[in-house]
Amino acid sequence: MQGIRGAITVENDNREEIIEAVKKLLINILEANDITAEDIGAALFSATKDLSSVFPAFAARQLPNWDLVPLFDAQQLYVENSMKKCIRVLLLVNTDKTQKEIKHIYLGRASQLRPDIAKA
Template sequence: MRGIRGAITVEKNEKTIVNEAVQELLQKIILANDINTEDIGAAIFSATTDIDVTFPAAAARKLAGWDMVPLFDAQQMAVDNSIEKCIRVLLLVDTDKKQNEIQHIYLRRAQNLRPDISKI
């Protein structure tokens, strides 16, 4: 089992925008790592306190194949000067890939969280 991280930011705290961002992030992680949803053991989401219009897991649940994936939402710690309007995810995935073969995906302003591994 491997952990795959990702994050994305939104410009507005609007349900449609948040849903689309979560789905974009998950689709890019799936594609970049050649994952089948049945191989996902769990997805853990967090959102900064300024995102409160919907649960990121609710957006994931709308994607094809995500109906049986265990999903969990949490609120990101509020830390001074941290990135705003950010959604993070940790996927726990059954894979034969080595740690250095995993592609973590950070989009938009979230690229600043891990510039050392941001690829997109």
């Protein structure tokens, strides 16, 4: 089992915008790592305190075959001057890939969270 991280930002605390952002993030992670929803043991989401329109897990449930994936939502720890309107995810995935082969995905302003990965 490996962990795959990702994050995305939105411009507004808007239900539709958040749903589309989460779906985009998850699709990118699945495609980049050649995995399917059936490979996922669990998905843990966090959102910054300025996002309250919809649970990220609800957005994930809109994707095909995500109905059986165990999902969990939490509020991201608030740290002064930290990134705003950010949704993060940790996927626990059944895979034979090594940690070096895993591709973590950071989209939008969230790419600033891991500049080491953005450069790779």
